[in-house]
Amino acid sequence: MKNKSTKSSLLFETREYSLGNEGPIIVAYQLKSPENMGHIIRLASNFGCRKVIFVGDELSVRASKIKKVAGAAQGQVEWSFVSEDCWMDSIDAGYELVAIETADNSNNIFLSNLKGKVAFLLGNEIYGLADELVQKCSQAVHIPMVGAIKSMNVSHACGVAMYEWVRQNLI
Template sequence: MNQANRFFADKHYEPFAEEMAPILIGWHLQTPENAGSLLRLAANVGCRLVLFVKDEAEAVFKTTKMKYVAGGAYDQVDWLFCRTEELLRHIPDQYTFVALETVPGSKNLLRTKLPDKMALMVGSERSGLPEGIKLPGQIDVHIPMLGPVKSMNVSHAAAVCLFEWMRQHKHLIL
């Protein structure tokens, strides 16, 4: 048993009910390592689903690299590849899309009330979310960057947002 497993052996945090758990959407990710990191994060937080949006022209990742980075989380969370036109059919109607992106008009994540049922969208490592993506009810948020570097790895940024969502909804996990 590793140190983390020993630590959490006597701590019992109830997972979110499936109808409440966040959904994580990675758009046009470039590396299977980042996809694996998102799967691991999704399993840590208890996401109900992870979607990797890829268009037909894009290569689908070799899942062996994703699995290596995700570790045991690879089989612990539901995930799939889908095309842009298929995305909406995988998201329940009650969910609100939250785009984590540095775009004009985006709100400071730490000052924004996140929805109870969140479908968090993160974009590619190079170009972020595709230009013009605006889904029904979408909220655009950014992470305030105080230092000289103004970007984060996609999985780190997703972690900041998902754990802020958990903090805001702490009444659900006490």
């Protein structure tokens, strides 16, 4: 049997998908890994995000590594670094802030309403989100884990959240 590979650009030339709402916003709080940042920018481009906001010090990460991992996506989606004291001002009006966190009050992401304008708040790779940040959100959602490991890489969690948002908003 001959091995066939699918060329995604050819596949999506014949299939058109559209969203019923403006794309989501990703807010990544105090990430340390430029690889995770690059992966998140790429995901943002894949899923039609409006923009990506990295909260923290731009000087503490290698921008060249972020751009290398993001590839062509880094020029396709708006992304920026903002300080801790003004990150909420960077979220466009009308967006609901949703934490992706295993908080006491979090709900299963697959049972949560994520329709419309959503800004997803992701936490640091080691510490996640502090309770006071989760409390700023209208809701907190978690990704159910059925395997032995009960935590997920932040960029992978972002991918799950983006997929669920698109699933709920695709028309």
